Amino acid sequence: MMASLLKPSQITLTCTPPSTGRRYICPPNSPTLSISCSLKPWFSSTTNKTIKCAPSTPTTTTAMSLLLLTTGVSLSLVGPALAEQSPLFLELTEPSNALSLPTWAVHVSSVVEWIIAMALVWQYGERPGNESWKGLSWGMVPLLGGAMCACTWHFFYNSETLEALVALQAALTFFGNATMCIAAFRIYKSQNQSKNI
Numbered sequence: 011m012m013a014s015l016l017k018p019s020q021i022t023l024t025c026t027p028p029s030t031g032r033r034y035i036c037p038p039n040s041p042t043l044s045i046s047c048s049l050k051p052w053f054s055s056t057t058n059k060t061i062k063c064a065p066s067t068p069t070t071t072t073a074m075s076l077l078l079l080t081t082g083v084s085l086s087l088v089g090p091a092l093a094e095q096s097p098l099f100l101e102l103t104e105p106s107n108a109l110s111l112p113t114w115a116v117h118v119s120s121v122v123e124w125i126i127a128m129a130l131v132w133q134y135g136e137r138p139g140n141e142s143w144k145g146l147s148w149g150m151v152p153l154l155g156g157a158m159c160a161c162t163w164h165f166f167y168n169s170e171t172l173e174a175l176v177a178l179q180a181a182l183t184f185f186g187n188a189t190m191c192i193a194a195f196r197i198y199k200s201q202n203q204s205k206n207i
Contacts, residue, residue: 105167117164121157124150142193142200149193152186 109117128150135143159179163172 107168109164114164117157117161121154121161124154124157128154139204142197145196146190146193149186149189152182152189154186156180156182156186 128147131143131150132147134140135145135147156179159175159182163169163175163179166172
């Protein structure tokens with residue numbers, strides 16, 4: 011009866027003890043959901059909680075990401091041909107040195123992959139005996155800064171007024187390569203020390 015009045019925006023709440031997960035559905039036009047959760051089933055006491063409703067579920071996020079990816083690829087392949095033939099498309103007046111959509115996709119995805127790699131290296135460093143790997147994650151930061159400089163420079167069509175970003179990118183790349191080399195040596199040294207123990 012109540013389920014028919016509710017939207018499919020869902021969250022999961024776990025009450026402990028005992029560890030029981032329940033799924034609640036947010037009411038329409040409401041950013042929060044008030045529920046009562048019994049913390050101890052052998053007592054009659056309950057705790058009222060107000061929970062913010064999540065805007066989307068992981069499944070929706072994955073589907074949205076896939077949709078955006080396929081739309082971007084489709085537009086990059088078909089868009090130029092349609093723009094030449096159809097007067098309905100607005101004509102873009104970009105400089106000749108503007109990056110194409112596939113080139114932007116490579117730039118942005120490389121930065122995202124680098125951030126994910128930093129996070130994964132950090133997680134690996136959280137394990138006992140792998141603490142030196144956290145240094146590698148820190149060593150990757152200057153290279154991320156260099157990538158941001160490159161993307162910023164390209165975003166402004168390689169403007170001559172921003173040529174300092176090119177020098178900054180070169181300096182960050184040099185410094186980042188050095189910090190990653192030092193971090194790799196520290197990992198090597200710590201692995202050898204752990205083998206000798």
